[in-house]
Amino acid sequence: MPNAGTLTINKLNKHYRVKDKDLHILDNVSLSIRPGEFVSIVGSSGCGKSTLLRLIIGLEADYQGDILLDGKPISGTSLDRGIVFQEHRLFPWLTVEQNVGLALENSTLPADEKQRSIQEHIELVGLRGFEKAYPHQLSGGMSQRVAIARGLVNRPEILLLDEPFGALDAMTKYKLQNELQHIWETEGITMILVTHDVEEAIYLGDRVVIMEPRPGRIKRILPVDLPRPRNRLDLDFVRLKEEILSEFGIDQQAEEEELAT
Amino acid sequence: MASLKDKLPAIDPRGFVLPLLLIVVWQAVTSSGWVDTRIIMPPSAVLSAGWKWLNSGLALESIGASLFRDASGFVLGAAAGITIGLLFGTSKLANNVFGPTFHTLKHISIFAWIPLLSAFFGRDDLAKIVFIAFATLYPVALATIEGVRSIAKSQYEVADVYGFTPRQALFRLILPAASPQIITGLHLGLIFAWLATMGAEFLLASTGEGLGMTVIRGRAAFRVDLIIFGMLIIGAFGMLLNELATRAESRLLHWRGHAR
Amino acid sequence: MSTIQSLDKPLVIEPLASLLPRISIPSLGNLPARFGRIGLGIIFPLLLLYLWQIATERVWLPPQLLPEPAFVWETLVDMVSSGELAGHLAVSLQRVLWSVLIGGSIGLAIGFAMGLSKTAKAYLYPSFSLFSQFPVIAWSPLMIIFFGIDEALKISTITVAVIVPFAVATYKGIENVPVKLREVGQIYQFSFAQTLWRIALPAALPAILGGVRQGAMQAWLALVFVELLASSEGLGYLLVYARNLMQLDVVMVCMATIGLVGLIFDFALGFIERHFSRWAPKGR
């Protein structure tokens, strides 16, 4: 499989200036990701996960430190690096299939190939029959699934996923997790998944990166040395989950309270 | 989607009271002999004069000429307006350099341009069309600027991620995203264009045919029947254009759904 | 709801300026940036002026069509110091003032009637909506027949132009007073007058003031038109008169004056509007 190079993040720092005040968002983040690796990132709300993904995808140019792909600094966005945004960001004036097709706008595939691929991915996320629907006719979860299809359809070499399954029901979520894993295994895409769901992080990841807030930094990186397909009820799985949850301590509780409000 | 029929509640007969009353009073006043019927004509006289005019072939020519001017001016003005709007909306530099002049000139009420335009372009179709285009340009340009500025950064980012060329960004993102405002601007421009068509025909009435000219000549000849009938036709076409625009608007923007 | 919908855009020819994003009071922080921008904004007019100067010097166009900038300036100074401009301006402003007063009252009355009473709306609304779609200036020939070409013509034509924006704004303002607020009035057993005075009017005020601004802009538009059409004094008259003598310098001075007055109207009324809608949530 043709793969992207190694993604190396080295002493990455990110600041935002808000009204003359300096906000330190990411503090010395260093992480190296092998081609074809699946990395999960967990961390409390506001700790800079989305910001990290925005930096890797190339939407933010103002940072300190290095983001290297095979030793070369990334510059701007590229079709080799795809993203599923935290909010679905569908274009409201395009139908589902047109939205998915956006990702193939600049692909060299012949038209019928494109159409087939679009259809395949719409079916993959379980939206057959909604090809001609507009975003305002979809539920939040359905929109999110269209966004996932859009992220996958052009087969980037690195795919960043920002809480892609957040708005989905449990059944759909399990199904899409498996589909994602399948695509990852067969296509050798490097995937970086941000999630609030620790179970999901372990189920999919080769490694789980735990981040902590203010300023956002990496607290711990845990390898997941469990054979795939993984069993969520497996003893090692559960032990790992408890270990990660304990890392959060009261943070996790605070977040649940935050979610509850 | 929502045509006029769907929007209006079941027709309420009370709405007819006022217009009927007007016609009755009008008829009563004119047949009572209180007024000079050469100045205030009975409704029947207006209708018969109108009928004659419609059958004379002159009507078709007038209406055709007016609609031609309206359409030419509108198309030119709309194209220029959208171009200017896109330029100002997307380029800070263009906006800063030309914006102040553009926004200052807009305060000159449009009819004040007519004398100057007539000095340059004469009093024929050219001057009229230039004027109509000018009247269309402003609402379209202002709406386009607003539309382009309202595009969220997050949507530009999607275009970035998928490596859109500037051309793709224009046709795939900027134009459709700004289309609600642009279409509203075009609608407004259409109303303005019709107003300007009539204004130009009233004020530059020297040659040719046109609805406005028919009316203004009717005034010179004290043909009140023709004036009133002409006014009704002008109003009717205004409403027709408006209704067409409303329909086109809801059809083109169906992707927004009802709730926004 | 449905009826408000149909009253939405098509009815009123919104003044162009209302489409503009609102000017905001600049904070002191970005003063240098603002100066930079103003500097940029001045380049283009200066360039035009320079081009104009060159064009007149090299006589690209006959001086009749394109008078020298200095000559136009002289004309302006002359017309200001002789009081000629002020005289015509005063006539025009008076016409607008009367029309806004008369048309505004009628418009407010119609708007209040339609907004407050379902019965009044049933009688008035269809006719009004028909009336409002007529291009204002289409009335003028009829007005000339009825009123001659004197003061009454101008006032009546401009008045017609003012009624619609006033009435629409008032009607919509009152219709859109949230039911929740009206219910508060019901709970406290407000009388009709109290409901009107304490709830409907204040809640609708921003919309009504928006209507005032639109009305004034429409009045200015209609004034120029009707003065161009038939008049013996006023800015519009001066425009036609000068145009017929091919004194384009005077034409330009008149246009500038008309623009300046439009600008002042817009800013002043916009300021008042914003002042009285401070409590209203921003954005639409």
Ligand SMILES: Nc1ncnc2c1ncn2[C@@H]1O[C@H](COP(=O)(O)OP(=O)(O)OP(=O)(O)O)[C@@H](O)[C@H]1O
């Ligand atoms: N454009 C910006 N300007 C200023 N501050 C920002 C900006 N974008 C993000 N931030 C701040 O950066 C911090 C991290 O934001 P980020 O969106 O990366 O969090 P996150 O980890 O993705 O949170 P969540 O799990 O809720 O999505 C937050 O405190 C946020 O307020």
Ligand SMILES: [Mg+2]
């Ligand atoms: Mg996030």
